[in-house]
Amino acid sequence: MSAAVRVKICGVNSPVALDAAASAGADMLGFVFFPPSPRALTPADAAALGALDTGGAERVGLFVDPDDDAIEAVLAALPLDVIQLHGGETPERCAAVRARFGLPVMKALGVSSPSDLDALAAYAPAVDRFLLDAKPPAGAELPGGNAAAFDWSLVAGRAVPRPWLLAGGLTPDNVARALAETGAPGVDVSSGVEKARGVKDPALVRAFVAAAKGN
16 A cells, blocks of 8 residues: 555535544545435535635536536536546546546446456546446445445456445444555545435544555
């Protein structure tokens, strides 16, 4: 492990969570704009958090099949550094969002079998980063943040055509092993650093960042 590993704390929805992630040295803070999520923010919520010091971390807005108006409403309240698309967006839609808003796009892809990674080639020209996450369990309401992992051997040694983050079921206890087994250049965590659904635990956030960066 090294300090070069990029760490994203997703589902930041309170000043306490933001301060914990920023002070721990997270590289990216994920703000969720998907109402069914227990971590969801409104644009007004985001504006209040946006006034706080992020410690230089990138602000990532997570959307699920958004229309342009939804993205515009958030950007009017909170300047974002990255738009994360976590739904069924096509490569064409990803390219359109990137062109319309002039921001890097990170596309989340659900993984449960080798064939799921075949989509990387189609999306690569349209996006700037990937997030490889576990496919949600059957009947799950959320496309991510379900505390589920996928078989890491599916991505071990695989050439991913854009910078990428590993997500799904990561915790302070397993993130170092996940990095060692996959060679991922970065990791993303949400439920694995929570003390209750949607409530970040500052101690777990600090432990996760330290374990990921080998501190």
